[in-house]
Amino acid sequence: MLGVMLAIVFRRPGGRAFAQLGYALWPEKTWRRLLMELSSDAMLLVDRSGRVLEANQSLCDLGGWTQAELLDRPLVSLVGESDRRAVAEALARLPGARSLTGQVVLRNKQEELMRTEWRWVPVSKGEFYIFIRDLRAPTRFEATPDVAEEMTALNRVSTSVSQLLDLQSVLDHAIEETMRVVGADVGAITMLDAGGGKLALAVQRGLPAERLRNAVESVPLEGQELAQQLFKTRSILYHKSLNRAPLPSALAQLLQEQQVHAMISIPIVSKGRALGQMDLGVQRPNQFQTVNTAVLSAIGEQIGMAIQNARLMQEVNEKAVHLQYVLDSSPAGILVVSTLPQGEMVTLVNSRFGEMFGVASGTLANRPLEEVRPLLFNCCADPQEFKHRFARLMAAPTTEDRGELALQRPKPLVLDYFTAPVHDDYKRVIGRIWVFTDITQQKAMSEGLQQMQKLESVGTLASGIAHDFRNLLNTIMGNLTLARDNLNDAGEAAHRLTNAEAAAQSAAAVCESLLAFGRKAPAKLVPVRLRSTLEEVGRMLHSSLPSNIQLIIDVAPDLRAVEADTTQILQVVMNLAINARDAMPKGGRLIIRARNRDLDEAACAGHPEARPGSFVLIEVEDTGTGIPPAVMARIFEPFFTTKAPDKGTGLGLAMVYGVAKAHRSWVQVQSQLHVGTVFQFFLPVTDKPAQPTEPVFKPRIPAPGSQPRPAATPPMTSQTPAPAASETILVTDDDEMVLELTKTFLEKAGYKTLVANGGLQALDQLRAHPGPVSLAILDLHMPGMSGEECLRELKKLRPDLKAIFLTGYDLETASESAAKAGAAGVLTKPILRNALLAEVRRFLDAPAPAA
Numbered sequence: 001m002l003g004v005m006l007a008i009v010f011r012r013p014g015g016r017a018f019a020q021l022g023y024a025l026w027p028e029k030t031w032r033r034l035l036m037e038l039s040s041d042a043m044l045l046v047d048r049s050g051r052v053l054e055a056n057q058s059l060c061d062l063g064g065w066t067q068a069e070l071l072d073r074p075l076v077s078l079v080g081e082s083d084r085r086a087v088a089e090a091l092a093r094l095p096g097a098r099s100l101t102g103q104v105v106l107r108n109k110q111e112e113l114m115r116t117e118w119r120w121v122p123v124s125k126g127e128f129y130i131f132i133r134d135l136r137a138p139t140r141f142e143a144t145p146d147v148a149e150e151m152t153a154l155n156r157v158s159t160s161v162s163q164l165l166d167l168q169s170v171l172d173h174a175i176e177e178t179m180r181v182v183g184a185d186v187g188a189i190t191m192l193d194a195g196g197g198k199l200a201l202a203v204q205r206g207l208p209a210e211r212l213r214n215a216v217e218s219v220p221l222e223g224q225e226l227a228q229q230l231f232k233t234r235s236i237l238y239h240k241s242l243n244r245a246p247l248p249s250a251l252a253q254l255l256q257e258q259q260v261h262a263m264i265s266i267p268i269v270s271k272g273r274a275l276g277q278m279d280l281g282v283q284r285p286n287q288f289q290t291v292n293t294a295v296l297s298a299i300g301e302q303i304g305m306a307i308q309n310a311r312l313m314q315e316v317n318e319k320a321v322h323l324q325y326v327l328d329s330s331p332a333g334i335l336v337v338s339t340l341p342q343g344e345m346v347t348l349v350n351s352r353f354g355e356m357f358g359v360a361s362g363t364l365a366n367r368p369l370e371e372v373r374p375l376l377f378n379c380c381a382d383p384q385e386f387k388h389r390f391a392r393l394m395a396a397p398t399t400e401d402r403g404e405l406a407l408q409r410p411k412p413l414v415l416d417y418f419t420a421p422v423h424d425d426y427k428r429v430i431g432r433i434w435v436f437t438d439i440t441q442q443k444a445m446s447e448g449l450q451q452m453q454k455l456e457s458v459g460t461l462a463s464g465i466a467h468d469f470r471n472l473l474n475t476i477m478g479n480l481t482l483a484r485d486n487l488n489d490a491g492e493a494a495h496r497l498t499n500a501e502a503a504a505q506s507a508a509a510v511c512e513s514l515l516a517f518g519r520k521a522p523a524k525l526v527p528v529r530l531r532s533t534l535e536e537v538g539r540m541l542h543s544s545l546p547s548n549i550q551l552i553i554d555v556a557p558d559l560r561a562v563e564a565d566t567t568q569i570l571q572v573v574m575n576l577a578i579n580a581r582d583a584m585p586k587g588g589r590l591i592i593r594a595r596n597r598d599l600d601e602a603a604c605a606g607h608p609e610a611r612p613g614s615f616v617l618i619e620v621e622d623t624g625t626g627i628p629p630a631v632m633a634r635i636f637e638p639f640f641t642t643k644a645p646d647k648g649t650g651l652g653l654a655m656v657y658g659v660a661k662a663h664r665s666w667v668q669v670q671s672q673l674h675v676g677t678v679f680q681f682f683l684p685v686t687d688k689p690a691q692p693t694e695p696v697f698k699p700r701i702p703a704p705g706s707q708p709r710p711a712a713t714p715p716m717t718s719q720t721p722a723p724a725a726s727e728t729i730l731v732t733d734d735d736e737m738v739l740e741l742t743k744t745f746l747e748k749a750g751y752k753t754l755v756a757n758g759g760l761q762a763l764d765q766l767r768a769h770p771g772p773v774s775l776a777i778l779d780l781h782m783p784g785m786s787g788e789e790c791l792r793e794l795k796k797l798r799p800d801l802k803a804i805f806l807t808g809y810d811l812e813t814a815s816e817s818a819a820k821a822g823a824a825g826v827l828t829k830p831i832l833r834n835a836l837l838a839e840v841r842r843f844l845d846a847p848a849p850a851a
Helices: 002-010 016-024 028-038 057-063 081-096 147-162 167-182 209-217 225-233 249-257 293-328 351-357 369-377 383-394 440-485 492-517 531-542 566-582 652-662 736-748 759-768 787-797 811-821 833-845
Strands: 042-047 052-055 100-107 113-123 127-134 186-192 199-205 237-239 262-270 273-282 333-340 343-349 401-407 413-423 429-438 526-528 549-555 562-564 588-599 613-622 666-672 676-684 728-732 752-756 775-779 802-807 825-828
Touching (some): 057 127, 081 100, 167 199, 167 293, 186 209, 209 249, 225 237, 273 293, 343 369, 531 549, 531 566, 562 566, 562 676, 566 588, 566 613, 588 676, 652 676, 728 787, 752 759, 759 775, 759 787, 775 787, 811 825
Parallel strands (some): 549 588, 802 825
Antiparallel strands (some): 113 127, 237 262, 333 429, 401 413, 666 676
16 A cells, blocks of 8 residues: 555656655554554454465454564464464465354464464455454443454555545545444544634535635634644544534434434544544434544544645645746756656656757656656657667666757757755655756857857968968069069060069969958948948849859848958958859859847857857858758868869858958858858947948959959059169168068169168168168068157157058058057068169158158
């Protein structure tokens, strides 16, 4: 019975709380021992094989044994040789018989024989009570021949109410079973309220409910003499005539009208506290069956215990409902597996767990774990791996564990799980709890942040490489120019030198892309509205795309103003359009759209660079081949490309990334294989008034993989005649080859030069030169003393000295440094000879700035 009770309780939602309730229930051995000790007759409890399970003290006194000596002893060893066969036959017959009675010779501990009468009464689970009376003296069988039936009735009442955990069911079974025991015609149970000052009708049989309720509840407890006496003495009250019963007048009148002649009142108590009373009546004079008051007292206690258990269960159920509400509000998925005698059971599941694994949580609770496991494993990206991990943890009851679990169904998720054993109050492991937390967005955010940091590091490296490469190109291109000056322009050598110079200029364009990726490229951000720029891009693309690609330009008419460099935005859109074209070799649809977009925190989740605010969203979408997941993480890296070697350098998307950084923006990509790709470029809006947008020069769409060439210096070729000159110019650079080349260019044009390898030498040269110095050309980035610091010191010696900076880095940053230091301008490396000379002449001829 206890196993049934625990199974009923433990399968309910609530987990550990219900397990604790199971230990509070009255164990089967307790009420079984109560039955036997209440009896003054000798009693045995035996199983179907005849093994002694229990023996009461009366039997021990009769035979001289101790209880320990009788337990597990074969029944036939207690009887004389002549009766052993009869006892064995009785054991065989009892499962199909209601009861058996007969005389048996009992052998006591001293091996003495005594004639006894045995009455066999079957109970549950193939067990039997044996009531034994000594025929040598009168016993209670003669006074009360139905004692065995009473004991069986007590067993029936105890069994009935102990298995119930619903309060109303306990009360219904208690009144019906007890009325049957005593042969009552009417009955009622009244319970004390929470304050203990009033009785309330709980259940009744054979009496009008409303009149009985009014008669009982209209009088406070202090006015009910019978109830007070019952609760004070905790003993059975038997009134053979109601004329002498101290009842409230309304109740006495009702019972008289119902022809109730006699009444038994049974206190319902639990752990010494009165809970209520049970009143039983008969409608026939003196017709109560002969009853054992001790049995009725035991029934009252058993009912009290069952009521307490039912109330506890009701309280636990209410808490469980509240607990379920709380758990269902949790963002984590929760699964509790309990270890029961019949196997591992799923005892608690919240709704979030069901959402994660694509099952209704209500269909999982109270099911064997064996049935639930396949539902969980089938959702995993790697079912076998999690299956082995799950089995290992379930086989190690005391182990805690934490890890990640990737789900593929019902939708891709990354879960963090934590699992630990569940213990009861006795520190025994009674199950295992699993807590699953969705970390999909955090995982994507972390990976995105790592990728962003990686790209930042690569960008810094790329900028440094571009700077050094620019210095080398400056030397290469300058020497090519000088070499060609000494050759016949129509000769083969001059033609080869021209091709080499063109290649060097293409290499310079690669440097510009590297600087754009590292956010070192100049970006002139002004408030503009991009609608006309994007529409012009559309007109350029319409006449250039293959006929099998449909171009759609969708720009919102109310597009808000942004701070942007329209030239760089044009480059971004053109690069993305070229990539889209190459992703659709068999044709498709290319869509360029722009919309106003407001982002909140939820919209930014999952992307580390995103931030809330108002933006203009530019999207370039294609219906091409899509980007494989393995490639997606590397698309913005410089020189990474999936195109053939002669089809691209891998700098197009690197430039897009750099331009986004320069615009305080970011790029998001969504792609699906064989469906298409969408690049999203977010530009923060501004409240500044937008400047008029000039038409963008229509560029030639570059061949696949080529890069637009930025205009760092005026478009002047090496064959353009250089202006004549005679002034003295101070040239300072830490690169000997650049220094020598610049000196040669200037001196061949007629200038006098002072050369210095670094800022300190420049100061020494200026101090030592007695004549005028018209211009200083300073490398902006020199070790020891920067060009900016050097210029400040030079101006202390020659306040009227004009100066220009040379840089291999960001023109915009260099221009800011020039303005702070008082330089006239900035030239970017590499530059062509005559472009240099033209700029030098322009700076020399410009009026001196006001002091």
